[in-house]
Amino acid sequence: MTGFAALDPLLPDTVDPGAGERLTASLPGGREVAGVLYRARYEGWAGLWRPAVAWELTPVDPGLGVDGMSALLGALRRGLAGQALGPDSACTVTWPSRDTAMTPAFLSHGLSPSTVLAVRERGPVPDVRVPGVEVRAATVADVDELTSLWLAELRYAALVGSAVERPGAADRLHAELLRTLGTGEPAWLAESHGMAAGLALCAWPAPTPDRIAGGAWAHVGTVSVAGLARGSGIGQVLLATAHRELLARGARGTYLFYSPHNALSSVFWHRQGYRPLWTTWEVRPAGALR
The missing domain is CATH 3.40.630 (Aminopeptidase)
Structure with missing residues (x-):
């Protein structure tokens, strides 16, 4: 090489x-x-x-x-x-x-x-289940709940990463969700005993960065779980669902971006099979x- x-x-x-x-x-x-x-x-x-x-x-x-x-x-x-x-x-x-x-x-x-920028190559996806938790494709009818979940994620990311909560952030997230759901990009909502508890927003086909070699890679944009529901396994269920569906569509693997200062995500992503490629x-x- x-x-x-x-x-x-x-x-x-x-x-x-x-x-x-x-x-x-x-x-x-x-x-x-x-x-x-x-x-x-x-x-x-x-x-x-x-x-x-x-x-x-x-x-x-x-x-x-x-x-x-x-x-x-x-x-x-x-x-x-x-x-x-x-x-x-x-x-x-x-x-x-x-x-x-x-x-x-x-x-x-x-x-x-x-x-x-971390990557996960194609490989087995664990069958993760949590009692009372269901993951389904998100729809436009879920946009308000999704916006609340994403806004909470943005606020947390602003504490531990490069994100910045600016005026009008909620409206921008709402508009981006409408665009995502309207174009059919992969998006999932996790419900715990009927209540919205987490979301996963992905892209496939994705604009694969030219910094990853060979093949078509799906993008895991945001996976977030409501604060009170963290640690219950919902994030693993969401990600397993996303991995199965994205790989079934032909992706070689998946990539994402995370903050190494985030004590939650930096550990979580590595446990799900991701490894750093670019810093x-x-x-x-x-x-x-x-």
């Missing part, structure tokens, strides 16, 4: 850095390292899950090394000098999770893990980059 795939077999050889400006830095001895820097603005729906402004650095060389990464981050810091950097901002770098040797470069510049390192606000 070559390129990024040498770090992890589920990574592609190369990664398209997308739009942005070329950022370069020189190392002692004359070696030049490069990446692509994109200044992103997140508003509306996207603004619920990210800071309003983010400088997103994508290195293009898997052999960059700690010194090369540190040099690029130093170049980014110098490039931000003199700019008006508000509190609702961040600098991010996404890098293969298994390349832990790169960690000192991120920490020395003030970044910490913020989001993990996004972040510093907020952007001016805190060292």
Whole structure:
């Protein structure tokens, strides 16, 4: 294997850095390292899950090394000098999770893990059952209950991850649920003794990130259980239902994003067969980059 795939077999050889400006830095001895820097603005729906402004650095060389990464981050810091950097901002770098040797470069510049892209390859799905719990396909008639569940999840995620509860969040979640249910995207509601207790929102066919190698992957967008119902197994029942149906439709596996700071989800996802593939390192606000 070559390129990024040498770090992890589920990574592609190369990664398209997308739009942005070329950022370069020189190392002692004359070696030049490069990446692509994109200044992103997140508003509306996207603004619920990210800071309003983010400088997103994508290195293009898997052999960059700690010194090369540190040099690029130093170049980014110098490039931000003199700019008006508000509190609702961040600098991010996404890098293969298994390349832990790169960690000192991120920490020395003030970044910490913020989001993990995790994958679960096709495999057996356990038959999980909880007395009194039923999981069914969600419908438009469930939209108010689903919105309440998702809003509670957003508020929790804002405490432990990159989400931000902004004005009008409930209306945006409601509108997104109507779109999801109206287009037939996979969505399930868990009921415990007839009461709404959890939801699972997925996507298939999904816009599979170009950072996952080969095959078609389904996206597990949100799996959430009402606070009082957590720990009862409802999340496992929801996810098992989603896995069975998504794999039956032809998905090679599933992927999702979670916050490593979330003491509930970070443990839960690993127990369900997921493993980290890419980690996004972040510093907020952007001016805190060292």
